Amino acid sequence: MTHADLTMDAAAAALAGVGRAQELDPSDTYARVWWSVLAEPGDGAAGELIARFGATDALRIALSDTDDEWASARGRWKPRADSGSVHRSLDAARRADATLLVPSDPRWPSRLDDLGVHAPHALWIRGDVEGLGGVPTVAIVGARAATPYGEAVAADLAADLAGSGVVVVSGAAYGIDGAAHRAALSTGGRTVAFLAGGVDRAYPRGHEALLARIAETGAVVSETPCGAAPTKWRFLSRNRLIAAVADAVVVVEAGHRSGSLNTAAHAGQLGRALGAVPGPVTSAASAGCHRVLREFDGVCVTSAADVREMLGQGASAGPAGGGRTDETSRLLDALSPRVGREVADLARRAGFAYADAQAMLGLAELEGRASRGDDGLWRSVMRRGDAPARDR
C-alpha cells in the first residue's frame, strides 16, 4: 500500500510512543518518517523537495504520478512506498524505546542544518535526546584495525575531553571508535554513537553491551529507520553526520584508504576543525592520519590540550624557538663554572664591548646564571636542567 495518511489524527496515532515527536506537528513528523523509509541518507533531491514544499506536501508530490522534474527521483522512491514498512519501523522503534527527533524540535542539533539538502529528515535516538547540540562536541574516529598505540591515544583523548564536559562522538566500530566511547564512559562523561543502520540493531554485534551502556548516559543515534541494515552506503552517509554534529573531528588511526578519511573530508567541506594524531611513518595504521595532515591540511593533534585549542578553549601555543638564541647565550658560553675570567677576557671571547659585557654579566648575576668570586673573576652557575654548553 503506497498511500500515506497524513491527517493529523492518523499521524498522531501512528507516532504514539515514539517520544515527543507527535506533539510538534504530527503530520510533518509522520511525513518525515515516510521520507526516512523512501530515501537513502543524503538524497539531495529529497532534501530539496522537502526544503521547497515542506515534508508533507513533498511526500504527496513524491507519491503522485505527475511527470515533472521529480520523475527521476520518484523512480527510486516509489518502489519503497509501503505503509507496511513504515509501520514496521515505528513498531521496532517502540520496542527499542527509541525517540524520534525532527528539525522543528528545539532539541534538534542545529549543526546538522549545515548539511543543507543533505541534512537528515529525522533522527532516531536511544538514550538521552538532550545535549546533541549546544555543548562542545568532538568526534574521535579511526580505524577498526587499530594498534594498541592508537587505542591508547584515543582512550587518553576521550577520557580527558569527556571528563571536562566535552561530548565525545564516534561511530561505535571496533578499534578506535570503541576505545573512545569506552574511555568517555569510564570518566562518567557523555558520549554519542552514530550508527549506519537502525538504532534497534546493535552493530557491530560484539558492541551490543557497549551500545546499551552508551544509551544509558549518552545516546545512540541514526537517521535510518529502525530495522534498516547498515549498508556500505549508509556507513559513508553516516560519516557526514558525525562530522556535522561535531565542532572538531580528530582521526586517531586510519589506514591509507580508511573510511575515516571520508569523515575527515566531510569535516573539511563543512568547515569543522579537523585534526589527526600522527604516528610512526612505518605504521600502516597511521598512513591515513598522515594523509589528513598532508592533503586535508589537518592539525597535528598530540594531546587533549591540542583538541581544546581546536575548540577555541585553549591558549594558543607560545612562540616556538630553539632555546636561548639571544646575545646572552654568547656571553654565558664564554663563562666557565670552574675557571674564573675577567670582564675584558669575556668581552673578547664573546665578541662584546667591555661595557656591554659588564652590563650583561650584572643581569646574568641577578638571574643566578653567573657569579663574581672574591677574586673578582666571573664564573657561570650551573643549574639543574641546564643543557651542556655545547648542546646544539
Added chain:
Amino acid sequence: MTHADLTMDAAAAALAGVGRAQELDPSDTYARVWWSVLAEPGDGAAGELIARFGATDALRIALSDTDDEWASARGRWKPRADSGSVHRSLDAARRADATLLVPSDPRWPSRLDDLGVHAPHALWIRGDVEGLGGVPTVAIVGARAATPYGEAVAADLAADLAGSGVVVVSGAAYGIDGAAHRAALSTGGRTVAFLAGGVDRAYPRGHEALLARIAETGAVVSETPCGAAPTKWRFLSRNRLIAAVADAVVVVEAGHRSGSLNTAAHAGQLGRALGAVPGPVTSAASAGCHRVLREFDGVCVTSAADVREMLGQGASAGPAGGGRTDETSRLLDALSPRVGREVADLARRAGFAYADAQAMLGLAELEGRASRGDDGLWRSVMRRGDAPARDR
C-alpha cells in the same frame, strides 16, 4: 697588533695555499678573513658595514678610532683585532687543506645571500667546493638523542634522496645528523656537513672518521675560521646556514626544545620548504617534529616521495577519498555473491529507479563486479582485495 695590511701583495701572500681564494680579489678576500675573526657569525652590523662599503673599506672603518655610528659595534670587534690570530687561522686552514670561498667566487652558493646582512663573510671548506649551490639540496636534521625509529627514517630518506642526485646537508651531530650523512655516503651520493666551529676541528670528536669520509666525496663547511671553538651561539648561527643553503628542510626527530626547531624557524623565515617526520605522540623524541607541524605549518613527511614533492620534483598526491563513495557502491551493496536478485528487487534495496539500476548493473557487469546468471538474476562477483560489504 691590530693593523691589517690589505695591500694586494700582502693579502695574496697571506692567502697562499688556501684554494683559489686569492685569485679573485686578494684584498677583499683577506679582509673577509679578518671579518670572520672579528665578528661572531650573523653579526648584522658587520654585514651592513660590508654591504655599504665593501669588505676592505669596512675593515678600515671597523679598526679606526672614529666616534661614528659604528662605535658600539667597534667595541666588540676591536678586542679581537689581532693579525696574529688571523694568521694562525690561515695556518690552521693550510694544515687542514681547507679552501676559502668568498661571495665573488662563482662557486659561492647564492642561496646564502637570502640571509642579507646576516650572510656569512666567507666559507671554509674541506672537500669539494663545487655543488654547494644549483643542485637540489635537502637538509635532514634532528636530535642527537634520536631513537632507532628516527635514525632508520633519517637513513631511508637520505639514502633515497642522495641516491637520486639530491645533496643531503646536515650538521654532523650524533643521532639524526650522523644517520643522514652515513646513509647518503652509503649510496655514493653527495652530502655536506656544516660545522659550528672551524673545519680543522672534528666536532663531535667521535665523528672524526665520518667527517673525513664526508670531505672525501662531499664537503665539510664552516663560516668560522679554523681554530674556532663550537660555542652554543655558533651552533645556533650555523643552523641558519643549513636552512639557507637548502631548498627544503626536514626535521626527522627533535625534542620539544631541540636546536632543530631553530633550524626550522630559520627555514620558515627564509621561505624554504619545511617539513617534519611524525612519530608516536608518546615519544618525546618526536615532540619537536609535531611542533613543526603545528606551530610552523610544516609539511608532514612520510617518505622520500614527500620530500621530492616539497622540491617540486614529484607529482602532487591525488585527491583524497574514503574509497567508493558513489552511487555504484549502493548498488553493489544490494548484490549478493550467493543469492541471485531481480533488477526490481535491487532497485528497491538500493533506492534507484528501475532503469537506473538496470544501466548501473550493465556497467558493473562490464567492470566484472556483477554478473547475470542463466536464471536471469544478478549476483556480485567477489574479487581478491575487495573489502567486505560492511567495511566502514
